[in-house]
Amino acid sequence: MKIVLCVKQVPDTSDIKWTENNTIQREGLESIINPCDVYAAEIALTIKKECPNTTVTVLSMGPNQAGKMLKKLLALGFDEAVLLSDKKFAASDTYATGKTISKAIAEKIPDFDLIICGQYAIDGDTAQTGPSIANFLNLPQITYVKELVECDENKLTLLRELEEGFEKVQTKLPALICVTENSYEPTRATIGGVIEATKKEVKILNCNDIGLEPACTGLKGSPTYVSKAFRAVKKEVQCEFFENIEDFAKNFDILGGENE
Amino acid sequence: MSKGILIYSEVTRENYLHTVTFELANKARELAQKLSDCPIMALVLVKPDLIDEFKEVFRVNGFDKVFYVADERFRTYTTDIFAPVAIKCVRDIDPEIMLIGATNQGRDLAPRISSALHTGLTADCTGLDINESGKLAATRPTFGGQLMATILSKKFPQMATVRPKVFKPMKEFVNVDTNFVRMGYDFCGYKSKIEVLEFTKKITSEINNLDCAEVIVAGGRGMQSAEGFKLLKELADTLGGVVGASRLAVEMGLADKNCQVGQTGKTVIPKLYIACGISGALQHTVGMNNAERVIAINKDRNAPIFEIADYGMVGDAFEIIPKLIQSIKQHT
Numbered sequence: 282m283k284i285v286l287c288v289k290q291v292p293d294t295s296d297i298k299w300t301e302n303n304t305i306q307r308e309g310l311e312s313i314i315n316p317c318d319v320y321a322a323e324i325a326l327t328i329k330k331e332c333p334n335t336t337v338t339v340l341s342m343g344p345n346q347a348g349k350m351l352k353k354l355l356a357l358g359f360d361e362a363v364l365l366s367d368k369k370f371a372a373s374d375t376y377a378t379g380k381t382i383s384k385a386i387a388e389k390i391p392d393f394d395l396i397i398c399g400q401y402a403i404d405g406d407t408a409q410t411g412p413s414i415a416n417f418l419n420l421p422q423i424t425y426v427k428e429l430v431e432c433d434e435n436k437l438t439l440l441r442e443l444e445e446g447f448e449k450v451q452t453k454l455p456a457l458i459c460v461t462e463n464s465y466e467p468t469r470a471t472i473g474g475v476i477e478a479t480k481k482e483v484k485i486l487n488c489n490d491i492g493l494e495p496a497c498t499g500l501k502g503s504p505t506y507v508s509k510a511f512r513a514v515k516k517e518v519q520c521e522f523f524e525n526i527e528d529f530a531k532n533f534d535i536l537g538g539e540n541e
Numbered sequence: 542m543s544k545g546i547l548i549y550s551e552v553t554r555e556n557y558l559h560t561v562t563f564e565l566a567n568k569a570r571e572l573a574q575k576l577s578d579c580p581i582m583a584l585v586l587v588k589p590d591l592i593d594e595f596k597e598v599f600r601v602n603g604f605d606k607v608f609y610v611a612d613e614r615f616r617t618y619t620t621d622i623f624a625p626v627a628i629k630c631v632r633d634i635d636p637e638i639m640l641i642g643a644t645n646q647g648r649d650l651a652p653r654i655s656s657a658l659h660t661g662l663t664a665d666c667t668g669l670d671i672n673e674s675g676k677l678a679a680t681r682p683t684f685g686g687q688l689m690a691t692i693l694s695k696k697f698p699q700m701a702t703v704r705p706k707v708f709k710p711m712k713e714f715v716n717v718d719t720n721f722v723r724m725g726y727d728f729c730g731y732k733s734k735i736e737v738l739e740f741t742k743k744i745t746s747e748i749n750n751l752d753c754a755e756v757i758v759a760g761g762r763g764m765q766s767a768e769g770f771k772l773l774k775e776l777a778d779t780l781g782g783v784v785g786a787s788r789l790a791v792e793m794g795l796a797d798k799n800c801q802v803g804q805t806g807k808t809v810i811p812k813l814y815i816a817c818g819i820s821g822a823l824q825h826t827v828g829m830n831n832a833e834r835v836i837a838i839n840k841d842r843n844a845p846i847f848e849i850a851d852y853g854m855v856g857d858a859f860e861i862i863p864k865l866i867q868s869i870k871q872h873t
């Protein structure tokens with residue numbers, strides 16, 4: 282089976298510092314691999330174990346420094362790494378990102394069987410890129426994948442976690458799946474893996490390499506734009522402290538007041 | 542005249558119209574006042590035997606026009622059956638704005654529709670407005686909840702998803718003369734590539750609908766044990782709420798991963814959030830700081846959670862909570 286694993290490098294949103302003008306200070310912001318993509322990588326590794334002759338290409342769109350993250354992933358045992366990097370891609374929204382990634386896959390890995398994405402990224406948290414790629418490649422998609430149940434060359438059986446329960450679904454391949462938090466133990470790179478990875482190149486492709494019209498990507502190719510960004514207002518509250526339980530308890534009634 | 546606001550109406554597994562439909566309809570009505578002559582419309586893909594039942598529900602919730610496709614294939618949701626139909630319908634209806642509930646189904650479907658129509662989609666909005674040029678201004682949190690962004694679309698329809706319970710449904714039912722329009726779709730013998738094999742409902746105690754809960758009683762490492770979380774459950778039951786947790790509590794095995802609130806857990810917007818034995822680390826508070834009211838119980842008066850709490854009590858949660866439950870029960 283031929284798998285494309287899509288991963289994103291994201292800023293560690295737990296470590297955000299603000300400038301005086303209430304904009305995010307981007308310098309020195311730590312970059313991490315998006316947490317959901319780590320779960321997605323585990324599913325890819327599981328398939329690789331269970332389905333002989335599986336190869337996995339890890340693909341990311343982002344600045345050059347994302348190459349380091351891809352190197353680390355290669356050390357986990359993935360076969361190839363591709364980085365889509367071009368100033369023209371900058372400021373793509375989910376539509377333009379979906380378009381760019383799907384074009385790269387169609388051009389460079391047209392014989393794929395499965396595309397695996399993380400369900401959402403912690404910086405944007407839109408959960409839209411996976412379905413957008415699936416749309417442009419006209420693939421069936423399975424979102425909210427928690428576990429792999431079974432796989433063979435032609436189909437996958439997966440467990441989805443939804444609001445009210447768990448759904449076991451089977452999809453024919455080719456398909457795209459989006460993986461959410463799960464309980465797979467994160468694989469650690471072995472020394473052998475690290476050595477293997479140093480022998481491999483991260484292939485860097487730009488807009489021209491994938492045959493994409495520059496107007497289809499980046500800010501130009503994005504139907505949405507941010508008109509305003511502002512710091513989430515921190516409530517200007519002064520905590521009122523209580524010592525007496527009875528008085529404290531009165532504040533727990535939020536519905537009573539409304540119904541009266 | 543405006544081409545109108547279209548709301549995707551999800552049919553739940555239990556064959557109800559998802560309540561988020563009506564929350565969106567109410568919001569749409571508010572937006573419509575800023576657009577001239579703007580009809581409120583719905584699109585529903587439904588099993589043939591359900592549509593009559595739903596008609597009344599659409600009427601009393603004030604929809605001007607409801608487009609529906611009735612087909613046995615809509616028994617259970619799969620993307621490759623629903624998406625092509627929805628895409629074709631939205632293209633034909635050609636609304637100015639389309640709103641979709643940010644449920645599992647909505648989040649699965651919405652980006653398929655927007656990508657196919659080459660338009661923009663803003664996910665999980667917490668605010669919707671019409672700006673001075675008559676465009677949809679969709680505001681949403683990003684960067685783990687720390688940055689708010691207002692997003693506009695250059696293309697039509699302007700699309701947005703909104704989580705359940707972010708907006709309120711109408712206070713009172715109305716009765717309007719809804720126009721129902723049946724739409725056709727030719728599957729040309731297409732068979733879904735996706736097959737739903739099995740569905741296991743979460744047992745009620747496992748369903749922790751944090752996204753929808755009005756009251757969340759959350760526990761952290763300070764709740765120490767399963768005993769501690771039992772207390773929280775009791776308090777939650779007393780208040781008609783659900784239990785949430787910090788990441789450390791989840792890591793300690795006191796609560797399920799589903800219950801985790803915060804940057805790597807869920808973002809919640811309840812009316813009341815009660816934090817017990819939670820220090821209030823930023824990674825936790827970004828997931829709950831939009832709650833209407835926050836109450837904290839912690840033995841450390843300097844815990845950061847008190848900086849964002851409206852009400853607080855300093856002390857041992859194991860002593861405070863049982864008394865609290867008693868007091869609340871007495872007064873209701």
Ligand SMILES: Cc1cc2nc3c(=O)[nH]c(=O)nc-3n(C[C@H](O)[C@H](O)[C@H](O)COP(=O)(O)OP(=O)(O)OC[C@H]3O[C@@H](n4cnc5c(N)ncnc54)[C@H](O)[C@@H]3O)c2cc1C
Pocket residue numbers: 295760761762763764786787788789790801802803804805806807817818819820821822823824825828838839840841844856857858859
């Ligand atoms: C990348 C990243 C992502 C993260 N994502 C999340 C996330 O999504 N959600 C999240 O919650 N955390 C997250 N964290 C972890 C976060 O930084 C904190 O470590 C965590 O929230 C702390 O949990 P806590 O408040 O339960 O524990 P602690 O910080 O240990 O606080 C325990 C509190 O309980 C109080 N206490 C103890 N005993 C009692 C008692 N008997 N009665 C009353 N009070 C008592 C103490 O005074 C203390 O304030 C993340 C961290 C990282 C690095």
